[in-house]
Amino acid sequence: MAVLVLVGFWLAGPVSRAEAAWTNDECEAHTLVDFAAVLERMRPAAHLPARERLPFAPRVLHLSPTSSISIGPTSVGFYVYRDYRRSTANGQGWAVTSWLTLVGKNGTHRRVLGTREGSLDPILGGKARSSRVGRFRVPGSPAFYRVDIRFENGSGRRISYWNFYRVLRRHRDLRLTLSDTSLRAGERLFWRFDNFGTTPVAYGLPYRIERFDAASGTWGADPMTPSGFPSIGFSLGAGQAGDCQALILPAESQDGRYRLSKEAQIGNGSQRYLSEFAITH
Numbered sequence: 001m002a003v004l005v006l007v008g009f010w011l012a013g014p015v016s017r018a019e020a021a022w023t024n025d026e027c028e029a030h031t032l033v034d035f036a037a038v039l040e041r042m043r044p045a046a047h048l049p050a051r052e053r054l055p056f057a058p059r060v061l062h063l064s065p066t067s068s069i070s071i072g073p074t075s076v077g078f079y080v081y082r083d084y085r086r087s088t089a090n091g092q093g094w095a096v097t098s099w100l101t102l103v104g105k106n107g108t109h110r111r112v113l114g115t116r117e118g119s120l121d122p123i124l125g126g127k128a129r130s131s132r133v134g135r136f137r138v139p140g141s142p143a144f145y146r147v148d149i150r151f152e153n154g155s156g157r158r159i160s161y162w163n164f165y166r167v168l169r170r171h172r173d174l175r176l177t178l179s180d181t182s183l184r185a186g187e188r189l190f191w192r193f194d195n196f197g198t199t200p201v202a203y204g205l206p207y208r209i210e211r212f213d214a215a216s217g218t219w220g221a222d223p224m225t226p227s228g229f230p231s232i233g234f235s236l237g238a239g240q241a242g243d244c245q246a247l248i249l250p251a252e253s254q255d256g257r258y259r260l261s262k263e264a265q266i267g268n269g270s271q272r273y274l275s276e277f278a279i280t281h
Contacts, residue, residue, distance in 0.1 A: 026244075032194055033239030035069050035168060038144075042107030045163040056157050057094070058124060059083070063134075063149070065163045071198050071238070072140030076100070076165040077147040081130035082123045093154025094120035100136040101146045107164060109146075120151075142169050168238070173197035176262055176273040179244075185253040185281055191260055193242040193273075201236040202265040205229040207245065212257035222258065224250055253279050 049055055052062040064079045077098060099115040118133035134149045148162040174197060179190035195201050206229045211222040224247070236242050259276040 026241075027190060027192070029243050030241050031239055032241050033196055035166065035198070035239050038105055039068055039164050039166055042103075042164050046161045048161060048163075054151060054159065056153070056159070057151065061094075061120065061124065063161065066135065066165070068163065068165055069238070070165065070167050071170045072138060072167040074140075074167060075135045075137050076145050076167070077136050078134035078149050078161070078163070079130060080120065080123070080134050080149075082126075082128075084129065094124060095152045096120055096131070096133050096149065097152075098134045098136075098147060098149040100138075101148070103144045103146050103164070105144060107144070107146070113145075138167055140167065140169060143167050168198045170199055171197050172199045172266055174199075174201055174264060174266055174271075174273065176260065176275045177241075178260065178275050178277055181275075181277045183249060183277060183279055185249050185279055186251045188246055188248045189260075189277065190244045190246045191262075191275065192244045193236055193262075193264060195236045195238065195240050195242075198238040199267055200238065202233060203236070203242075203263065204231070204233050205245070206263070208261040209247070210259050210261055211254070212259075214256075219259065224253065249279060255280050 048065065049063060052064050053059060054061055054063060060083050062079075062081050062083055064081070066074075066076055066079065070076065077100070080096065095117070096119070097115065097117045100113045102110045102113055104110060114136055116133045116136075118131055120131065122128040123131055134147070136145075136147065138145060143166075145165045145167070146162055147165065148160060150158060150160040152158045173195070175194045177192055177194045180187075183189055191207075193201060193203060207225070209222045209225045210219045212219055234242065255278075257276060257278055259274050261272060261274050263270055263272045
C-alpha cells in the first residue's frame with residue numbers, strides 16, 4: 001500500500017480546472033482493479049477459528065490461511081503450526097487431511113488436483129514447529145482454487161475448514177497519470193502512479209520536469225524541477241493507485257510542451273515513466 005505523500009509548492013489561491021478535476025479521494029491511495037472481488041462472490045469460506053485456535057485442540061495448535069490473492073507460482077492453503085510461546089502438548093492421535101480443488105469463477109467444483117494426509121503429533125510433541133500438510137504448490141497460470149482441511153483427534157472428533165484462492169499471472173501495467181494535460185501558468189499539477197498490473201512497484205519522491213525545445217527538437221530539464229528530495233520509499237500493490245504528488249507551475253512559466261519524468265522499480269529492474277502536458281497563459 002502506498003503511504004500518503006503530498007509534496008510540492010503549496011500556495012493559497014483559487015481552485016483551478018486541474019484541482020477541480022481530482023477530488024481528495026482520487027488523491028489518496030485506492031483500488032483501481034479489485035482482484036479479490038470475484039472471490040467475495042463465491043460461497044463464503046468456512047470461518048477460521050477465533051485467534052487461529054482450533055476449538056477442541058490443545059491451545060498450542062494454530063491454523064492460518066495463506067494469502068487469498070497470489071502471483072504464481074505459489075503455495076495456497078493453510079499453515080498448521082505450534083505456538084512457540086507455549087509448552088508442548090501431550091495430545092496423541094491427531095490426524096489432518098487436506099485436498100486441493102480446481103474451481104471455476106463462481107466457486108463450482110471442477111476436479112480434485114491433490115490430497116495430503118499427516119499426523120500433528122510431531123508438532124504437539126515439540127519435534128516440529130509446523131506442517132506442510134495443509135499447503136499445495138500451484139503453477140503461475142491464472143486459476144481459482146479451493147483448499148479444504150480436516151482435523152480429527154483420537155476420540156473421533158472432527159472439524160473442517162476451507163478457503164478460496166486466486167492465482168494471477170505476473171504482468172506489468174504501470175502508468176504515470178496526470179490530473180490534466182493542459183494547464184495555465186500558476187495552476188497546480190497533480191500526478192500519481194496507477195498500477196493496473198499485478199507486479200508490485202516501488203518508487204520514491206524524485207521527479208523531473210522537462211521542456212521541449214522546438215528549435216532543436218529535443219527535451220531538456222526545466223528550472224521548475226526541485227533541486228533535492230527526501231530519501232523516502234513507497235510501495236504500490238497490484239491494482240492500486242498511489243497517493244498524489246503536486247507542483248504549482250510558476251507564473252513565469254513559458255508556453256509550450258512539458259513532460260513529467262519519474263522512475264519506478266518494477267520487477268527486477270527500474271524504468272522511467274513519462275507523461276506530457278502543455279502550459280498556456
